[in-house]
Every structure is written in C-alpha cells, then in structure tokens.
Amino acid sequence: MKSLVALCIPAMALALQAHAENTLTVVNFGGANGTAQKKAYYEPFEKSAGARIIPVEYNGEQAKIKAMVETGKVTWDVVEAESADLDRGCDEGLYEKLDWGRIGPKSDFIPAAVHDCGIGIFVWSTVLSYDANRLKDPPKSWADFWDVKRFPGKRALRKNARFNLEFALMADGVKPAEVYKTLATKDGVERAFRKLAELRPHLQWWEAGAQPPQFLVAGDVVMASAYNGRIDAAQREGRNLAIAWAGGIYDLDYWAIPKGTPNRDLATRYIAFAVSPNAQAEFARLISYGPTATKALTKLDAKTLAQLPSAPANAKDALKFDFQFWSDHGEAMEKRFNAWVAQ
Amino acid sequence: MTAADAGIENMRSALRRDARRRTAAALLLTLPLLAFLLFTFIVPIGALLLRAVDNPEIARALPGTIAALRGWDRESRPPAAAYAAIVADLQALREQSDAGTLARRLNTEVGGARSLVMNTWRALPLPATTDAAQVHAQLIGIDPRWDEPWIWQAIAKNGSRLTPDYLLAAVDLRRTVEGSVESVDADRSAFRRILMRTFSIAAIVTVLCLLLAYPLAWWLSTMTARRANALLIVVLVPFWTSILVRMAAWIVLLQSGGIVNQSLAAAGLIDRPLALLFNRTGVVIAMVHILLPFMVLPLYSVMKGIPRDYVRAAVSLGSHPLAAFVRVYVPQTYAGVAAGSLLVFILGIGYYVTPALLGGPEDQMLSYSVAQYANVHLDWGMACALGGVLLTATLLLYAIYRRLARMEPALA
Numbered sequence: 001m002k003s004l005v006a007l008c009i010p011a012m013a014l015a016l017q018a019h020a021e022n023t024l025t026v027v028n029f030g031g032a033n034g035t036a037q038k039k040a041y042y043e044p045f046e047k048s049a050g051a052r053i054i055p056v057e058y059n060g061e062q063a064k065i066k067a068m069v070e071t072g073k074v075t076w077d078v079v080e081a082e083s084a085d086l087d088r089g090c091d092e093g094l095y096e097k098l099d100w101g102r103i104g105p106k107s108d109f110i111p112a113a114v115h116d117c118g119i120g121i122f123v124w125s126t127v128l129s130y131d132a133n134r135l136k137d138p139p140k141s142w143a144d145f146w147d148v149k150r151f152p153g154k155r156a157l158r159k160n161a162r163f164n165l166e167f168a169l170m171a172d173g174v175k176p177a178e179v180y181k182t183l184a185t186k187d188g189v190e191r192a193f194r195k196l197a198e199l200r201p202h203l204q205w206w207e208a209g210a211q212p213p214q215f216l217v218a219g220d221v222v223m224a225s226a227y228n229g230r231i232d233a234a235q236r237e238g239r240n241l242a243i244a245w246a247g248g249i250y251d252l253d254y255w256a257i258p259k260g261t262p263n264r265d266l267a268t269r270y271i272a273f274a275v276s277p278n279a280q281a282e283f284a285r286l287i288s289y290g291p292t293a294t295k296a297l298t299k300l301d302a303k304t305l306a307q308l309p310s311a312p313a314n315a316k317d318a319l320k321f322d323f324q325f326w327s328d329h330g331e332a333m334e335k336r337f338n339a340w341v342a343q
Numbered sequence: 344m345t346a347a348d349a350g351i352e353n354m355r356s357a358l359r360r361d362a363r364r365r366t367a368a369a370l371l372l373t374l375p376l377l378a379f380l381l382f383t384f385i386v387p388i389g390a391l392l393l394r395a396v397d398n399p400e401i402a403r404a405l406p407g408t409i410a411a412l413r414g415w416d417r418e419s420r421p422p423a424a425a426y427a428a429i430v431a432d433l434q435a436l437r438e439q440s441d442a443g444t445l446a447r448r449l450n451t452e453v454g455g456a457r458s459l460v461m462n463t464w465r466a467l468p469l470p471a472t473t474d475a476a477q478v479h480a481q482l483i484g485i486d487p488r489w490d491e492p493w494i495w496q497a498i499a500k501n502g503s504r505l506t507p508d509y510l511l512a513a514v515d516l517r518r519t520v521e522g523s524v525e526s527v528d529a530d531r532s533a534f535r536r537i538l539m540r541t542f543s544i545a546a547i548v549t550v551l552c553l554l555l556a557y558p559l560a561w562w563l564s565t566m567t568a569r570r571a572n573a574l575l576i577v578v579l580v581p582f583w584t585s586i587l588v589r590m591a592a593w594i595v596l597l598q599s600g601g602i603v604n605q606s607l608a609a610a611g612l613i614d615r616p617l618a619l620l621f622n623r624t625g626v627v628i629a630m631v632h633i634l635l636p637f638m639v640l641p642l643y644s645v646m647k648g649i650p651r652d653y654v655r656a657a658v659s660l661g662s663h664p665l666a667a668f669v670r671v672y673v674p675q676t677y678a679g680v681a682a683g684s685l686l687v688f689i690l691g692i693g694y695y696v697t698p699a700l701l702g703g704p705e706d707q708m709l710s711y712s713v714a715q716y717a718n719v720h721l722d723w724g725m726a727c728a729l730g731g732v733l734l735t736a737t738l739l740l741y742a743i744y745r746r747l748a749r750m751e752p753a754l755a
Binding site for chain 1: 446457458531717
C-alpha cells in the first residue's frame, strides 16, 4: 500500500506542477523526520523565497529516481538520500553535481557531509531502543538484544541486510572497530547470517522508520532497532522509550538533486538555505539528529546536544556506517538476505 | 462474349469490389484495437522478455578488453593486452554515468567491482606509454585488485550482448566461470521455493473458490432470472470495490483484537486470539474473497444453459437424486469449472498487493520478488526474467488447459 500511495503522489505532484511555476518537490523519509523538516526548512524557505514546497514521502527507493531520470520526466527536485544510495546514484548519473560555489565553503561542514552530488543534512543513528516501562532491567548491547532468555518476546529489525549484519556481528562479540573488517571476509558474512538466523523465530520486520516506535508502544516487541530521532519524537509525545547508544550505527542523510529536474536553480537555492547554521540548529531542536554545519552546533544548548548521535557520550561505542563497503557488497548481501527472509 | 456473359462478369467484379470494401472497412474498424493491443500488450511484453536476456553494459563499455580476453582460459593470468585494453576502454568513457553503469553491472556479477571500476576511472588518464609491462604496473598502482582473477572472469563471462544469467538465476541456477550451469547454494536459493509457493497458494485459493462458488452458482441457476440477477449484484458488489479498501477491511476484521477474534472469544470458542493476519491464512481468506466472482460467473453462465430435463430423466429412470446430480449434471458443468478454475488460478499466481499487506515474509509470491528487484535492487534484468518465468508458467498452464478441454474457455 505504501508503494501504491508513493506512486500516486508523484503523479499528483506532476499535476500540481503544471499550474505552479515556482514550486519545488522535496522528497523526505516522512514521519517525525518529515514533520521536523517541514518546520525547520520548508516553511521558512517558502516565506523567504516566495516559493511553494510540495513534500513527498518515500522509503529510499532509488528505482523511482532511476525511472524518472531514464524517461526524462523528473518530477522530484530535491531528494533526501542515504549515503550509499547517494554515492551509487552519483556514479550512475542519477544525481546532478552540486554547485558548491552557491552553497558555501566546504570547510564550514563536517568532512563526511561533503560529496560531489550531495551535502549532508544531518547525522542520524540506528540504535537499540526499548520501552523503559516494560523493561526495568535495561538492555545495554546487541548481545542483550539477542538474549531471548533474559528478555523474552519479539524484536523488530529493519527488513534489509544493511545494519542487521553489523548488529549480528557485534552481538556475536565482534568489537565495533572490527565489524567491517570481519564482514569483508567470507567467514564473517557466514557468521553474521548465522547469528541473524539464531534470532529468526523472534523477529518482526519493519520497513518505515515510524514503525519501530509504534511496535514498542503497542507492546508488540520488547526491543527494536530504530532511528534515534523517531525514538526522540516518541519521547516528546510522552512515551517512555529509551535508547542504548552502544553499538549504534551512525550515518548521514544528504540533499541531492535528481538529474534533469527543470527546477535545478530553485533546488540549489533551497539546499543552500536548508544547510545554513540557523536552519540546521532549528531542525536539531525539533528532532535529535546532529547538524552537519559546524557553526550550527554552537547555537544549541547542552541538553539538545546531549541527545544527538554525534554527542561524545553517545558516539563513544558507536560504529560509523561504511557506505563504501555497502556500495560494493550491498547487492550480494541484500539478495542473500532476501532469499533468507523468503524461506 | 454475349451481353449476358458480360453482365455476369460485371456483376462478379462488382461483388468482388464490394467484398474487398467490406474487408477493408472491417480492418479499418479493428485497426484501433489492433494498434492498442500492439502498444499495450505485444510491445511491452516483447520488451520485457528482451530485457531479461539483454546484457549491453559490458559489451558496450569494454569492447577492446573483451576482444583481448577472447581465447583466455579464465584461470591463468589474463593476456598482457587486456591491461592495456581496459585502460583504453575506461579512458574512452567520457561521462561518469557511463563508468557508473559499467560498475553497477559488474558489481551485480561480483561484489567489489563497483569501487574497483570507479576508483580506476577517476584515476585516469594514465601517462601515455606503449610498454605493456608499464601499463600493467600503473594499473596495479591504482588498485592492486586488478591482479586478482575475478574481475577479468566477470568481464570475459559477459562479453556477449545477450546473457542467459538472469533467466537462470530466476530458477536458482547459475553459470560458473567456465560456463557450465549449476544450482546455486541452498542458502541463497529462493525462487524455486517462491514459485512453488505461488502455485500452491493459487491452487488452494482455486479449490476453495470452487467449493464455495459451485453450490452458489447452482442455486442461482435454479432461480427465476429476476431473482438471480438481484443476487448476482450482491456477488458483484465487492467486485466493484477497490482492492485496497477490501484489504484494509480484512485487516480490521482479522487482527488479533478484531471482530472475528472478539466474536469467537465471546462465544467461548477460543481462549486466545487466532493468528489470522500476516500469515498464510489471511492471504488465502482475502484472495478467495476477491477471486470468488471470477468463479461464480463462468459457472453460473454454464449452469443456466443446462436443461433440467436430463436430471429429471435420470431420476425417473430410477437413479438416486444425488447420483443423478453427480453423474448427469456435474459433467455438463465441466466447461464452467475449467474456465472458472483457470481464470482464478491465473489471476491468483500474479497476486502482489494481498500477500504484501496481509501476509508475512514467508507468504510472499513471485510478484513480490519482481517488485523487490525492480524497486529496491534496481536490477531490471532480474525483474524481467522473473516476470518472464511467471508469463511462461501462465502460458504453459493455458496450453495444458487447451489440451484438456479442447475448446475455448466459455468465459462469461
């Protein structure tokens, strides 16, 4: 249903575009993240630039962008992309080269945020989360996530190989710094899949970022991997959900411009606006994702800073997502994962 | 020639002209339909089948390398000319997206090829030299992985513009480096199992539809036309409702706190809620519901045309009414049974939305894999190959049906 809805939205966006010249279609990951983007980026930009922004939600499916670029009917102007997808899309010509001259000096941003085809929006982390009301004895690591004796009940993981193989290795005793080295070997991959298979009878899969907090609140699962911002959003709604930061995997999301959009100029203006320190600081106040502009960090108070994945205490035992590894080996892993899930 | 002969000849040619005009008019009238079929059916299916064997990326990007690798045994070191050829070929790729397309294709063959190709492409051009050993050293200097055999094997294996690999992979087979065909490891294979699952779900749904629809259609056929039409509308109303709406309704009904479970619990029949959703049960219930009209209508249209007299005659000759029904009436409905079953089964094996929304990961059918490859992996060759497998299965079934029934299905 999600994909059907997502298919309809571009069609509607196309219809709307026909009679509104100064509009920009911005594609995000929806949910609490989309809401925060609306307040921090879309609404202020609409006011200052006199443009209209049509937000569209997706779950990162690059096929839609590929189909648009190949048929020459590009209706998405700015896309929020995960690092591996950005890198691949840049190589394969799905995204425009970014006009850095109009965005700002690269030195104003953390190094990971700088890419030929994109600029980092925020630092996010996939973390172990749980309902603190239900688990009085809090889980601390992925080994606890795998411990079905101490923590009986279902667990939720995102339905793909990405992250899960890393979590499985950490649960099996591999240190965060060794994870990608281990995963690069054949034995390491076998070990990760074996460990994942151990948990299989206790797993419930999620696909959209809004699902894990829902599962936790409904009591369907005792623990879930989740985007830290979504847990933060649930906390702001008064839910007693908690995060175990150790073993979290952090990564950046990027703004990118699909190749051939007719609104490239406005898209670049939008991106330049959205990565400004003020806008980024406002976004970080709305949802606990870390800014990529170094100046934005100085605008945040200590309480907000402590909630970010980039805060030293949170990042201490975390793992940086290796998008190069996933660019190279993602397909093989995802295919094997899918074969395994379908069995 | 007499005047009469000339008159007859005139009349003949006038008749022939008239017949030609009629044929032309008929052709002209069907032309829109033919064009429509051509553009919405034949061309897309042809393109789909073509894409399932199409393998242009490597042949187009690396013509020199492929020529240099011809005759290589695929085990020893590749010939020295291949190193120079790959440098020349990669240097000839002007756009990053050309290199990216090549990298993507090679990476589906063997993980790691993407970064190897892209890193090398970015490091080019190399200083001009004609010395083969020097080119080799420079290439290794960019990335030592060029000394490993797998990348060369992947290029050599895909030198041809057409490949059987996608189709083989769609039935869990693969080509080895040497070109022989073997089954993939058990822990990587999925499609044979999914194909069998697709058939078994469609078969279960067909049988259940037949069991439900047969008495209903028989009952309808015994009514007066007015009452039968009124009741047929009841059968057809769900048929006209959006599939998504009906799926959402089933979720509401079948969930653990849903109406079905609540009423069963209230009646004291169950202690804890039955798992009816996100498993095979939910998928089968919803598919039977959606596909039931496709069984009822052909059965009804056949049953309506069967005179009551035969059964009456059998009974009056001493047959037990039940035996008369089974031995005299039922055989006359075989055309309807076959048409309805075929229709339900063929529609059933293509189901996507229902298992995606009401099933678990173990209940997904082949269409789900098609969507997965098209939308997530961006591997459209694989998606087309899986589509081709589904199409072939459907055509085979239809051929078997034709052989069995030896008649056109009496589709209502």
